[in-house]
Structure formats: C-alpha cells, structure tokens
Amino acid sequence: xxxxxxxxxxxxxxxxxxxxxxxxxxxxxxxxxxxxxxxxxxxxxxxxxxxxxxxxxxxxxxxxxxxxxxxxxxxxxxxxxxxxxxxxxxxxxxxxxxxxxxxxxxxxxxxxxxxxxxxxxxxxxxxxxxxxxxxxxxxxxxxxxxxxxxxxxxxxxxxx
Numbered sequence: 296x297x298x299x300x301x302x303x304x305x306x307x308x309x310x311x312x313x314x315x316x317x318x319x320x321x322x323x324x325x326x327x328x329x330x331x332x333x334x335x336x337x338x339x340x341x342x343x344x345x346x347x348x349x350x351x352x353x354x355x356x357x358x359x360x361x362x363x364x365x366x367x368x369x370x371x372x373x374x375x376x377x378x379x380x381x382x383x384x385x386x387x388x389x390x391x392x393x394x395x396x397x398x399x400x401x402x403x404x405x406x407x408x409x410x411x412x413x414x415x416x417x418x419x420x421x422x423x424x425x426x427x428x429x430x431x432x433x434x435x436x437x438x439x440x441x442x443x444x445x446x447x448x449x450x451x452x453x454x455x
C-alpha cells in the first residue's frame with residue numbers, strides 16, 4: 296500500500312521553510328524548545344481571517360510522523376501540547392482543547408491544537424469545531440494579540 300504523502304526534500308518542505316524564516320506566519324513563535332516550535336496556523340490563501348487559537352506544534356527536525364520521532368521529540372510534543380492547552384483555557388473562553396495529528400497534506404510532523412470555545416453546539420465538536428459559524432475568527436492583528444497573551448501566560452506559568 297502506497298502512502299498518500301511522500302518525503303519531500305528539506306528545501307521543499309513548507310514547515311522547514313517556515314523554520315528557516317523563508318515563510319512568514321502570523322503571531323511569531325509562541326513557544327520553543329530544543330525539539331519543537333509552536334505557532335498559530337497561517338491563514339489559507341486569500342482568507343482575511345481564520346479560526347482564532349488554531350495552533351501548530353511542529354518538530355524542528357524534519358520527520359513525517361509519530362513513528363519517526365525520537366522519544367525526546369515525542370516528549371517535547373506532549374509537553375508543548377499540555378502547556379499550550381492550559382494557556383488557551385487561561386486566556387480565552389475555551390471549554391475544551393483538541394489535539395490532532397492527521398498528516399495528510401504536509402509531510403512534516405505537526406500536531407494541531409484546536410480550542411473549542413464556550414457555547415459551541417455539539418454538532419461542531421471534534422474535527423468539525425472550526426466549521427462553527429459563530430466561532431471566534433481573527434485577522435493577523437487579532438492573531439498577534441492572542442499569541443502575545445499566550446506567551447505572557449507561558450512566561451508566568453510554564454513551570455506549574
């Protein structure tokens with residue numbers, strides 16, 4: 296069975312290019328350690344806004360999925376996910392935090408952290424959470440402000 300994604304050369308990988316500084320992303324880096332970088336997801340082509348708080352935990356080393364991560368990298372992903380989930384709940388009206396690793400489109404490990412905001416109807420829970428029409432949407436400035444609040448929370452509470 297052939298995988299639906301393939302290993303791309305590092306110079307063609309979207310996430311590697313982002314980490315090199317070749318591609319801009321909104322809100323700057325929120326959290327970073329030796330193994331991972333956490334950023335807000337970028338807006339889709341042509342969009343003025345996007346689901347606010349949609350974060351990405353990206354490994355610094357180019358790896359396709361969980362099976363290719365070292366134990367240290369996997370631990371760093373888990374730590375970052377817990378820290379950012381806590382931060383989202385502290386700085387926004389978030390009642391639940393999802394994490395997904397789908398790996399269908401970008402062949403570089405990235406875990407998606409997606410908040411479910413208070414009041415989201417049950418039919419929008421899970422992977423449909425971003426389809427909720429009343430969910431908070433933000434432009435680049437809104438994303439920048441949210442990322443700043445997340446960084447401030449982490450600076451004050453990262454060791455708790």
